[in-house]
Amino acid sequence: MDVAYFDLLISVLGSTIRLSIPLLFTALAGLFSERAGIFDIGLEGKMLAAAFASAVAAYGTGSPWIGLLAGVGVSVAFSLVHGFASITNRGNQIVSGVAINFVTAGLTAVLGNAWFSQGGRTPPLGASARFGEIVLPGAEAARDMGVIGHFYANVISGHNILTYLAFAAVPLSWWILYRTRFGLRLRAVGENPGAVDTAGISVTWLRYRATICAGILCGFSGTYLAVAQSASFITNMSAGKGYIALAALIFAKWRPVPIMLSCLLFGFLDAFANFMQGKKVPGIGEVPVQIFQALPYILTCILLAGFIGVANAPKAGGVPYVKER
Amino acid sequence: MSSLPAIELKGIDKKFGAVHANKTIDLTVAKGSIHGIIGENGAGKSTLMSILYGFYQADSGEIRVNGQPVHIKDSQAAIAAGIGMVHQHFMLVENFSVLENIMLGAEGGALLSKGVSHTRSALKRLEEDYGLEVDPDAIIEELPVGLQQRVEILKALYRGADILILDEPTGVLTPAEADHLFKILGMLRDQGKTILLITHKLREIMAITDTVSVMRRGEMVATRTTSQTTVEELAELMVGRRVLLHVDKGEANPGAIVLSVKNLTVKDGRGVTMVDNVSFDVRAGEIVGIAGVAGNGQSELLEALSGIRKPHAGEILIDGKPIDKVDPARLRELGLAHIPEDRHHMGLVLKFDEAENSILGYHRDARYGRGPMLDLKAVEKDAIAKIEKYDIRPPNPHLKTANFSGGNQQKIVVAREIERDPRLMLVGQPTRGVDVGAIEFIHRRIISMRDAGKAILLVSVELDEIRSLSDRILVMFAGHIVGEKTADAGEQTLGLMMAGIAA
Numbered sequence A: 001m002d003v004a005y006f007d008l009l010i011s012v013l014g015s016t017i018r019l020s021i022p023l024l025f026t027a028l029a030g031l032f033s034e035r036a037g038i039f040d041i042g043l044e045g046k047m048l049a050a051a052f053a054s055a056v057a058a059y060g061t062g063s064p065w066i067g068l069l070a071g072v073g074v075s076v077a078f079s080l081v082h083g084f085a086s087i088t089n090r091g092n093q094i095v096s097g098v099a100i101n102f103v104t105a106g107l108t109a110v111l112g113n114a115w116f117s118q119g120g121r122t123p124p125l126g127a128s129a130r131f132g133e134i135v136l137p138g139a140e141a142a143r144d145m146g147v148i149g150h151f152y153a154n155v156i157s158g159h160n161i162l163t164y165l166a167f168a169a170v171p172l173s174w175w176i177l178y179r180t181r182f183g184l185r186l187r188a189v190g191e192n193p194g195a196v197d198t199a200g201i202s203v204t205w206l207r208y209r210a211t212i213c214a215g216i217l218c219g220f221s222g223t224y225l226a227v228a229q230s231a232s233f234i235t236n237m238s239a240g241k242g243y244i245a246l247a248a249l250i251f252a253k254w255r256p257v258p259i260m261l262s263c264l265l266f267g268f269l270d271a272f273a274n275f276m277q278g279k280k281v282p283g284i285g286e287v288p289v290q291i292f293q294a295l296p297y298i299l300t301c302i303l304l305a306g307f308i309g310v311a312n313a314p315k316a317g318g319v320p321y322v323k324e325r
Numbered sequence B: 001m002s003s004l005p006a007i008e009l010k011g012i013d014k015k016f017g018a019v020h021a022n023k024t025i026d027l028t029v030a031k032g033s034i035h036g037i038i039g040e041n042g043a044g045k046s047t048l049m050s051i052l053y054g055f056y057q058a059d060s061g062e063i064r065v066n067g068q069p070v071h072i073k074d075s076q077a078a079i080a081a082g083i084g085m086v087h088q089h090f091m092l093v094e095n096f097s098v099l100e101n102i103m104l105g106a107e108g109g110a111l112l113s114k115g116v117s118h119t120r121s122a123l124k125r126l127e128e129d130y131g132l133e134v135d136p137d138a139i140i141e142e143l144p145v146g147l148q149q150r151v152e153i154l155k156a157l158y159r160g161a162d163i164l165i166l167d168e169p170t171g172v173l174t175p176a177e178a179d180h181l182f183k184i185l186g187m188l189r190d191q192g193k194t195i196l197l198i199t200h201k202l203r204e205i206m207a208i209t210d211t212v213s214v215m216r217r218g219e220m221v222a223t224r225t226t227s228q229t230t231v232e233e234l235a236e237l238m239v240g241r242r243v244l245l246h247v248d249k250g251e252a253n254p255g256a257i258v259l260s261v262k263n264l265t266v267k268d269g270r271g272v273t274m275v276d277n278v279s280f281d282v283r284a285g286e287i288v289g290i291a292g293v294a295g296n297g298q299s300e301l302l303e304a305l306s307g308i309r310k311p312h313a314g315e316i317l318i319d320g321k322p323i324d325k326v327d328p329a330r331l332r333e334l335g336l337a338h339i340p341e342d343r344h345h346m347g348l349v350l351k352f353d354e355a356e357n358s359i360l361g362y363h364r365d366a367r368y369g370r371g372p373m374l375d376l377k378a379v380e381k382d383a384i385a386k387i388e389k390y391d392i393r394p395p396n397p398h399l400k401t402a403n404f405s406g407g408n409q410q411k412i413v414v415a416r417e418i419e420r421d422p423r424l425m426l427v428g429q430p431t432r433g434v435d436v437g438a439i440e441f442i443h444r445r446i447i448s449m450r451d452a453g454k455a456i457l458l459v460s461v462e463l464d465e466i467r468s469l470s471d472r473i474l475v476m477f478a479g480h481i482v483g484e485k486t487a488d489a490g491e492q493t494l495g496l497m498m499a500g501i502a503a
Helices: A002-035 A043-061 A064-088 A093-116 A146-156 A161-179 A181-191 A193-198 A203-229 A241-251 A256-276 A289-307 B045-052 B075-080 B098-103 B112-130 B145-158 B175-190 B202-208 B231-239 B298-305 B328-333 B343-347 B376-390 B406-418 B436-451 B463-469 B491-498
Strands: B007-016 B019-029 B034-039 B060-065 B068-070 B083-086 B163-167 B194-199 B211-216 B219-225 B257-267 B273-283 B286-291 B313-318 B336-339 B424-428 B455-459 B472-477 B480-486
Touching (some): A002 A043, A002 A203, A043 A093, A064 A093, A161 A203, A161 B112, A181 B098, A241 A289, A256 A289, B034 B045, B045 B163, B145 B175, B175 B202, B273 B286, B298 B455, B328 B336, B424 B436, B463 B491, B480 B491
Parallel strands (some): B034 B194, B083 B163, B286 B455
16 A cells, blocks of 8 residues: 555655656746846747747657757747847837747647648657657666665656756756856846846847746757657647746745745646546545645745745836836 | 045036036045035936936036046046045845945955955954944844944945035934934044035034035035034025025914814724824914824824824814814815825825926816816916916926926926815924025915914924924924923923823
């Protein structure tokens, strides 16, 4: 009995990791953009565009790496559009982001259907065109070596390369933000662009670089969806993950390590919802799966409503920088 | 030691659309001096300094620093030329430490670690050289304003500034902090730094500068050695005509009681009692001044009287009748007008056109339209009439209110309230952040309202203003009215009462 429960837990944790990765990349993307004062509601759209581009490129070339390159390229292109609208032309950042979400949702479906005539899907990718699972050294041997070995073999090991990159991106983001000149300036421009400008630094160029960082990370998350987690692009496959990532970002108060934890939490809730599908809850009976699927959103609302205290958003967030008083 | 001037400006010219902000300005600033630049709000001082600091580009003209012609295309170039600036609104990142703020833009490498230790030791050296102590690890938003300003000065010095521009540095400081700043500036000058002080306060110019240049409507009208000029001369140069620094007024003719306050108690949003059992009357044809240090209940008193805040206890009577409900619109119908203390938050909607603001609160009047529709022609005509009568500049009823200078914004509020011909006026801080010319104008209007038999309650933290306008002075301290004096009461007496020491 105990062993069965333990196996279940391991399996839920394994899928927690898989479901957290797109959130993690995307929330880190939001981190770079929003810490620089550019609200990025278009994370969802960039992720979707990247998923489509990576699936097409991986299918065309047979290489997941070229898929990744295409995903990142397209996502960065969209973040430059966002930058052009909201930095250069000082447009409304929310409107620009929403526009990107609409454009990508439509464009990916239309192009997918036009090119492959499979209802917006891209053709399935063969194993060599995907990021495969990596078995960490000693995982096979560890599988039977007690709790830790089991955990190592089934939760830590056996993911694709992007998963490990996502976790590596957390300390890397922290290091960039808090230990480099670029990070210091990026955080400053999100709080008081005037301070950056008077220090002789270009606010525009700095903010563009921040949105490019966001584009790169969204490229990774989209590629993960289509070329690692699945084996093709499916219409609207991002399915609101960009918004959940945004919630995780706010929930974590715009800090890298808490972002990882909140993404894992949301991933866990998602995995738990999948696991509970069709199962009876003791004493209640079968609970509609939608309840579990709604949990991350409900939790975000509750936690934001007061349990995490004031979410100190970057002060200059959403405000285009204008030199004049 | 060369005798070349630290800064020479020749023929600097700058236009913003139709506004000619700087008209062929010449200016010479001697090395190692404190040079004041004074002028009314909107005279072009800040624009000129922004050009010097590379924030704007001049349309034409030449800048020389230490005799060398320089092209200052951005702030980086200004810093390289040895110019540092302390902005009116601090350019600090509030949730950063002092150290991080000072490093920003001068990090000394792509990684921070080396720069941090370097900045830390440089900061220590600056502290020792200039006596500018501040904890490098303190977070900016936790520091008092005076120290935040010190960080701004340190920022400039850390970048090797020899020429320091301070834009309205005392606007946010308490008098004690301002005095301390002047001491620091004096010391920096003695160490060979050149200081440019932008201000519209004559007192500061007289107290600290060696030389003073006066700007008026975009032109540099005069430069004087401070020791050889007077406050009166400077005021006249600023405004372009002789200014009355005291107000001429005749005897008051108090009539019937218009406003009567009985045992009024008001609590603020946190539930703290701010006005405690206060009673007084204001009669027709007199100005009653309420003196007090800011935060002693004057604001809450005004809010209660104007119907913005519900009193906790007590009675407010207008013409002997208790007011029936707490509602600013209802009070206005009873003949009350209110010039709020803070024009930005309560008096105006800065994003609106001038004309819209000049009817705000009276927009339901039949003369501005019928039913739900506004008669825009009537509104515009009314606005133009007010602009002419109150000399509001620029005379454009469709200009966004935020683009008017402080003095002109205040005139918009004053015109709106006075032109309603109220019987009772509540006047809060009528000349805060307003230039000399507008102060004089507003004071005259208030006096003429009194002479026309209106009852006026004046609240101001400027004791001079209270003393020169009021017929009777009530002193507020900690929510109580601690005493009443006549207008000729000495500054000392009132000062002690305001501090809660004497009654």
